[in-house]
Amino acid sequence: MDGLHKFVVVSSRLPVDRTEGPDGESEWQPSPGGLVSALEPVMRESGGVWIGWTGDAGPAPGPFEVDGLALVGMGLSAEQVRDYYEGFCNATLWPLYHDVIAPPEFHRRWWDAYVTVNRSFAQAAVAQAAPGATIWVHDYQLQLVPQMVREQRSDVRIGFFNHIPFPGYEIFAQLPWRRQVVLGLLGADLLGFQRRADAVNFLRACRRAAGLATRGAAIRVGDREVRAAAFPISIDAAGLEQIARQETVRKRAAEIRLALDEPDTVLLGIDRLDYTKGIPVRLRAYGELLREGRLGPRVALVQVASPSRERVGAYRVLRDEVEQTVSRINGEYAEVGSTPVQYLHQSYPREEMAALYLAADVMLVTSLRDGMNLVAKEYVACRYDESGALVLSEFTGAADELTGAFLVNPHDIEGLKDAIVRAATISPADARRRMRLMRKRVCEHDVAYWARSFLDTLAHAQDHGLVAVP
Ligand code: GDG
Numbered sequence: 001m002d003g004l005h006k007f008v009v010v011s012s013r014l015p016v017d018r019t020e021g022p023d024g025e026s027e028w029q030p031s032p033g034g035l036v037s038a039l040e041p042v043m044r045e046s047g048g049v050w051i052g053w054t055g056d057a058g059p060a061p062g063p064f065e066v067d068g069l070a071l072v073g074m075g076l077s078a079e080q081v082r083d084y085y086e087g088f089c090n091a092t093l094w095p096l097y098h099d100v101i102a103p104p105e106f107h108r109r110w111w112d113a114y115v116t117v118n119r120s121f122a123q124a125a126v127a128q129a130a131p132g133a134t135i136w137v138h139d140y141q142l143q144l145v146p147q148m149v150r151e152q153r154s155d156v157r158i159g160f161f162n163h164i165p166f167p168g169y170e171i172f173a174q175l176p177w178r179r180q181v182v183l184g185l186l187g188a189d190l191l192g193f194q195r196r197a198d199a200v201n202f203l204r205a206c207r208r209a210a211g212l213a214t215r216g217a218a219i220r221v222g223d224r225e226v227r228a229a230a231f232p233i234s235i236d237a238a239g240l241e242q243i244a245r246q247e248t249v250r251k252r253a254a255e256i257r258l259a260l261d262e263p264d265t266v267l268l269g270i271d272r273l274d275y276t277k278g279i280p281v282r283l284r285a286y287g288e289l290l291r292e293g294r295l296g297p298r299v300a301l302v303q304v305a306s307p308s309r310e311r312v313g314a315y316r317v318l319r320d321e322v323e324q325t326v327s328r329i330n331g332e333y334a335e336v337g338s339t340p341v342q343y344l345h346q347s348y349p350r351e352e353m354a355a356l357y358l359a360a361d362v363m364l365v366t367s368l369r370d371g372m373n374l375v376a377k378e379y380v381a382c383r384y385d386e387s388g389a390l391v392l393s394e395f396t397g398a399a400d401e402l403t404g405a406f407l408v409n410p411h412d413i414e415g416l417k418d419a420i421v422r423a424a425t426i427s428p429a430d431a432r433r434r435m436r437l438m439r440k441r442v443c444e445h446d447v448a449y450w451a452r453s454f455l456d457t458l459a460h461a462q463d464h465g466l467v468a469v470p
Helices: 034-046 078-097 108-128 145-150 178-185 196-210 237-245 247-259 279-292 313-333 350-359 374-382 413-424 428-444 447-459
Strands: 005-013 016-020 026-030 049-057 062-066 069-076 129-138 157-161 190-193 218-221 224-230 265-272 299-306 341-344 362-365 389-393 406-408
Touching (some): 005 034, 005 108, 034 447, 049 078, 049 108, 129 145, 129 447, 145 157, 178 196, 190 196, 190 447, 196 224, 237 247, 237 374, 247 350, 265 413, 279 313, 279 413, 313 341, 362 374, 362 413, 374 389, 374 428, 389 413, 389 428, 406 413
Parallel strands (some): 049 069, 129 157, 157 190, 265 299, 299 341, 362 389, 389 406
Antiparallel strands (some): 062 069
16 A cells, blocks of 8 residues: 655644634644744655644544645544553653653553554555655654554655653663564664664663664664664754844833833743643742842743643642742742742743743753753744853753753752852853854754754665764
């Protein structure tokens, strides 16, 4: 069963959102994201197709088009949403791969749903792929797809990219289905990870969980050779800078500072409300700095925590914890007409995000574990005047690249407080030097560079044999 497409992207979610049209009918809007802007040129050039879930329980919408982009909508039943998406993806794999910050749950029924859903995505990929096509599978929700496709189609090239960390073997070994997951991934020709350390962890899992031989970046699987290497993801830096430079966005940034009562320093956090992001520790550090008077009275914190996975238990617990901490700080330090923490449990358009990035003097990224963290790179891309400072957790992929940041261990609250104070009192010359360094990296290594380097390496994967990827 051969399809028509030379390039097939498979990801858990489609790059479009369902919205309500003027007559109450549902319409599809492209959801702006780095991945789609990076892959769109390749998709258009090669007549590609994108396979993914729509985000709603219900039947599959099947093939459709949005702005000339060919899409195939997959359906998940209400039970599959519960067992596959909220269960195995968000309550087993997500915490396990983020160093068990929250305890992962292991349920056989969830695993069965994971296998079934992966099989249906693999079938869709097989059906869409033309002879000799390239199939690019994304992320932890679809780790079995590469092998499931390989079993039916030896003619295609398969790449896989893991957006989240790949944990050390002692942690990965907890997974009752560790061998199946490793073998599922090894159906690919090339496996991409955010950091070198993730690729190294995966190579170790191949040896330990599947008893396979590895040499450098290569894994021997029967008569095939699979390669695992780092391809740090990035953002559409030029596109975002263009938004940040718009007159309306700059005006909005000034309005935000005015609305905050013109503080001397604006600290900013922007995260999905997720326990990996270290929001409570950031709030605690800020609260202590206020108590100790080390930041002065005119320092505001804006914390955007966009709603995420609200039906998963650990996320409800986190929301309560964050909201209690915010209330406590505001209760203690607010004055009539001024509130130290502006907490925004909402989602915003990209223009508003850019205005927030422009309005902030110090960006706080304090993840306990994060595959990359695009927010850090977005902040840097928006700071075209080379001002501003970034406090960045060592436990993000971004820390390997953004060497101009104030790197912190988010578990070390005193160290975190010191870094916030240093970032808030940085001299303009030092800020410029650091920001210039970071901007060079983000502008040169943007998301198009990432996609190109992955796809070029995939195109040559089999020709290179055992040559290690730099
Ligand atoms: C996973 C990995 C890896 C957030 N709130 C709003 C909004 N956002 C956007 C940000 C950013 C994205 O969402 C979040 O990306 P992150 O990288 O920070 O984190 P995850 O969602 O956990 O992503 C991560 C990433 O995959 C890519 O591989 O970096 O490590 O965990 O782009 O700007 N965007 C808008 N409104 C919001 O309210 N428009």
